Amino acid sequence: MECEIRRRLIHAVTIGISATLPAQNLHILQARRASFQFQKSPLNPLARSSSSCQKPVCSSAASTTELTRKHLSNLEKLLQKSTQSDPEPVIKAPSKNINGSTENKGRTLLEGLNLARVWPEMKAAEEMSPRHLNKLQRLLSKTIEYSPRNSLGSRWREYHGCNDWAGMLDPLDENLRREVVRYGEFVQAAYHGFHSNPAMSADEAPLPRHVALPDRSYRVTKSLYATSSVGLPKWVDDVAPNLGWMTQRSSWIGFVAVCDDRREIQRMGRRDIVIALRGTSTCLEWAENFRAQLVSIPESDDPTQKVECGFLSLHKTPGAHVPSLAESVVEEVKRLIEKYKGENLSITITGHSLGAALSLLVADEISSCAPQVPPVAVFSFGGPRVGNKGFVDRLNEKNVKVLRIVNNQDLITRVPGVFTGEGSSEQQEQEQKSESFAKVFDVIDNNNPWAYTHVGTELRVDTKMSPYLKPNADVACCHDLEAYLHLVDGFLSSNCPFRSNAKRSLVRLLHDQKSNVKQLYTHKALSLNLDRDMRSIPMPSCLPSPSR
16 A cells, blocks of 8 residues: 555656656656655655554645655655766756855865955956957057048037037037047147257247147147246345346247148138147246236226236246247237138137146137137136136137036146136026125125136046046046046046047056056056067157047
8 A cells, every 4th residue: 555655646746847857857767767666765754664554544634745745855866866977967056055155166275265356456457358458459559540530511610619519528529529639639749849848048039949740731830938927025136136037937838830731621621720838847837826816807998807817927928039928829820810811710729737727818818819810719628727707708708619628536627716606507597596695706706816717618527437547546647638638538428438449549648657557557568568668669749549
């Protein structure tokens, strides 16, 4: 009786299991079925003693369920044993311990320590794919990689800011990205032009200076000079009257260039005049930067329109043998407007740091230097505040368009002074609704010597978005012009990561900001022998930065 019950039970369970078993295990069950029917399980209480067979057949439902569970357990053990002896490879899931965690059987001691958690960059470097290595090698190569520039045609006024670049900044229009980076490279050429020959004679007029432009379709027409003039107290002049060389110095600060290539003129839709200005490079220029009190603009009839004293001094002061920056720019722009009269012209002023501040003063100067001045736009990188709200209104009245490229971690863009007129358009609307609130701030703007405000439209980038720069990069890196161009070249939108198809070379960035580049890439550059090549080969004036 016992054997018959066990046979029927196993037969029913086997039929139910065979419907769900994989094909590779089904033949094992069928092959062992006959022998299994007559094997007594040590877990079966019916096989432990002969007296157990004398129990009534009508046992409880709980007892039957327990027997079924134990028989199923025996079947599972048999199938596992048979699978281990099967010659076909079977992928086994990792076993789990009592706590439910996966066991690390077969791992080495170092793997068990999980060193990737301690040195994540080392682990990432080991796992860098060949495709990533090829991309990195290309970005670290000195081979110039150009991308075709799209035709701006009839839309050139939009890219020049006629609508304040509405709808083109977030996400960043690919054509605008290319234009912004291109103008930034003109500023790099201005830096290189100064550092290649920073000395300037105080006894004679300077000789013409060669400038290596990044764009061969442009031609330099005039060199620009700025004169620092930091006055000493009167008693110093009385005691030592021959210290003028310590308080006044003229330096080459930039250039005026014009596009004279017919194909490029056709692509851009007009002939472009570029004014490029470098940033602070001399001790006296640094001294001028710290003269941060607001002063009235000499040509303005409105006493509320004020700019920083040091910037205005650099803009207006003539040197012993060179005119002031304002005079030189106005004279050259008038000459070019007259020369190319009848053509579509544009004036683009670009600068970095101090050059960005002077760009606004130059734009203010030339926007009213002639009866019909071409559209004037400013592309500034890492520029400080220049004036108060009255100066902003002055530029808006003259229809000067300003695009400020700002790094979120750049401290220079937050100085000088305190600001009261900045904020989003929504905040300004809320402030205007309250008349008392607006009156209070008008009084502050007109009487506070530190009430500065920014000008124009902002394109904000972030060092932390770059996969190559350290998120805690120092102040110098966050203000560096090459870092700016690197961030603009990789910018897609404010809520998107760094674009994967950015093509700007990393050579200059690694050369200038090696300590701020992630060790993963400095190590790879060293392993590819590119670090040695960068030390042995002189850096070019600038590297082209395609946007596609």
